[in-house]
Amino acid sequence: MRIAVVGSGYVGLVAAACFAELGHEVISIDNDTSKIEMLQRGEVPIHEEFLPELLQRHRGKQLQFSSELPEAVRKSQAIFIAVGTPSTVHGDADLSYVEQVSREVAGAIDGYKIVVEKSTVPVFTSHWIRRVMLLDGADADSFDVASNPEFLREGTAVGDFLYPDRIVVGADTERCATLLRQIYEPLTSGEYYNRADIIPNTTKAKTPPQIIVTSTKSAELIKHASNAFLATKISFINAVANICEAVGADIKEVCQGIGTDSRIGTRFLNPGIGYGGSCFPKDLKAFSSVARETGYDFRLLQEVMSINADQRARFLRKVRSALWTLKGKKLAVLGLAFKGGTDDIRESPAIEIVRSLLKEGCEIRAFDPAACDRSREVLTEDGICYKASAYEAAHQADAMLILTDWPEFAQLDLPRLKTVMTYPIIIDGRNLYDPRTMAAAGFIYSSVGRADVQTPVARTNGKAEKTATAAPGKNQ
Numbered sequence: 028m029r030i031a032v033v034g035s036g037y038v039g040l041v042a043a044a045c046f047a048e049l050g051h052e053v054i055s056i057d058n059d060t061s062k063i064e065m066l067q068r069g070e071v072p073i074h075e076e077f078l079p080e081l082l083q084r085h086r087g088k089q090l091q092f093s094s095e096l097p098e099a100v101r102k103s104q105a106i107f108i109a110v111g112t113p114s115t116v117h118g119d120a121d122l123s124y125v126e127q128v129s130r131e132v133a134g135a136i137d138g139y140k141i142v143v144e145k146s147t148v149p150v151f152t153s154h155w156i157r158r159v160m161l162l163d164g165a166d167a168d169s170f171d172v173a174s175n176p177e178f179l180r181e182g183t184a185v186g187d188f189l190y191p192d193r194i195v196v197g198a199d200t201e202r203c204a205t206l207l208r209q210i211y212e213p214l215t216s217g218e219y220y221n222r223a224d225i226i227p228n229t230t231k232a233k234t235p236p237q238i239i240v241t242s243t244k245s246a247e248l249i250k251h252a253s254n255a256f257l258a259t260k261i262s263f264i265n266a267v268a269n270i271c272e273a274v275g276a277d278i279k280e281v282c283q284g285i286g287t288d289s290r291i292g293t294r295f296l297n298p299g300i301g302y303g304g305s306c307f308p309k310d311l312k313a314f315s316s317v318a319r320e321t322g323y324d325f326r327l328l329q330e331v332m333s334i335n336a337d338q339r340a341r342f343l344r345k346v347r348s349a350l351w352t353l354k355g356k357k358l359a360v361l362g363l364a365f366k367g368g369t370d371d372i373r374e375s376p377a378i379e380i381v382r383s384l385l386k387e388g389c390e391i392r393a394f395d396p397a398a399c400d401r402s403r404e405v406l407t408e409d410g411i412c413y414k415a416s417a418y419e420a421a422h423q424a425d426a427m428l429i430l431t432d433w434p435e436f437a438q439l440d441l442p443r444l445k446t447v448m449t450y451p452i453i454i455d456g457r458n459l460y461d462p463r464t465m466a467a468a469g470f471i472y473s474s475v476g477r478a479d480v481q482t483p484v485a486r487t488n489g490k491a492e493k494t495a496t497a498a499p500g501k502n503q
């Protein structure tokens with residue numbers, strides 16, 4: 028199948044590379060010519076596992092890059108729209124880029140094609156796309172509009188695309204549904220998984236995936252409802268973690284106890300400093316706004332968002348209660364990305380926390396394996412410097428904060444860390460360590476939904492000596 032993917036951000040670029048991997052002829056379009064030139068030169072603009080391999084494998088063959096949308100439309104049978112849908116000031120999705128692309132597609136259509144929403148869009152968007160395309164002169168029989176939401180996570184996007192739990196196709200005509208089924212057939216038939224050179228299955232999803240064909244409106248709702256449900260799960264467990272802290276219970280044990288009920292499941296039950304990223308915060312606002320427009324007040328989502336915001340404030344209170352005063356304190360910060368495995372800092376709770384600490388007069392020494400360059404662009408305040416490793420960040424630090432769940436942060440050399448830090452205090456917003464391990468290693472350790480490790484500290488000759496004990500935490 029000849030496919031055009033409009034927009035070469037996280038979703039568009041990954042989709043384009045993966046469609047090429049499935050054997051389709053793909054043109055990846057972006058109006059940012061410098062990005063297209065970069066991709067044509069073989070550079071990879073985002074940090075995403077297996078993406079460099081796929082681009083290397085297919086660039087200049089199955090996969091072309093271009094800024095010429097009309098030409099790509101004429102050459103393709105399916106046009107996927109994967110442009111940004113940021114939040115407006117009112118919280119609903121700004122669909123102006125989707126509209127602009129739809130109009131350009133309408134002007135170039137020269138035979139039956141399907142126009143497929145891949146970006147996360149509110150219900151009724153397919154209806155609006157069809158309307159503007161008709162108004163812009165496209166013949167009613169020359170196209171169908173479909174919704175094919177993407178469920179990929181940043182950091183594991185290629186794996187999620189090639190090994191999905193399910194593929195959702197919202198199509199209102201059989202002709203359109205048939206074309207979309209053909210596009211995904213290498214996955215749904217299992218043919219892709221029998222090839223010798225496939226990208227390995229790191230997501231543990233069962234193969235082959237099922238394809239769920241629905242109306243376009245249902246598919247649009249499936250995407251928003253999925254993200255809203257996952258965010259609800261996170262806020263729910265954060266709320267339970269807060270109760271654990273108040274009563275001295277252990278959230279890890281509680282999660283095991285509830286997550287083993289197969290109706291609940293253990294995934295997305297990790298408490299922390301709240302969800303961030305380019306999807307959940309934006310999509311919850313947009314879904315809430317869609318509900319309001321339909322006359323339904325989705326109060327649950329308001330509460331999910333409010334618990335999420337509180338979680339960051341609670342973490343800051345923990346920092347304060349561990350350090351007493353903040354002004355002039357030297358803090359090692361591990362992690363700036365909104366989660367491990369990505370260089371994305373959009374809506375990152377870590378960035379927000381760092382900003383608050385800088386305002387309080389702290390000196391921040393930050394390390395992130397991938398997100399330092401991007402952070403430099405947004406954290407322009409004085410008082411922050413970037414280090415090349417966790418140990419460099421920890422050098423002479425009064426405390427260390429763990430803000431992103433990079434796997435390497437869970438494997439620090441604790442004795443070495445203790446030697447380089449001024450005080451052995453760690454406040455872990457991602458629960459990467461067992462409090463008992465930290466107690467044994469002599470750290471004062473505070474995490475989320477678990478007992479604090481309180482360690483009496485006596486300073487002798489510039490070295491801290493201590494006896495560690497795990498004690499029920501009162502972080503408020």
Ligand code: UGA
Nearest residue numbers: 177178179180181295296297299301302303304306365366
């Ligand atoms: C999310 C969804 O997981 C994808 O299915 C969806 O396709 C994507 O949004 C999207 O709409 O494009 P992503 O934003 O990449 O993917 O990140 P997640 O892995 O979902 O994490 C989101 C946030 O929740 C992160 O800040 C993460 O640290 C936090 N989180 C996640 C928790 O605090 N606890 C958890 O148990 C899981």
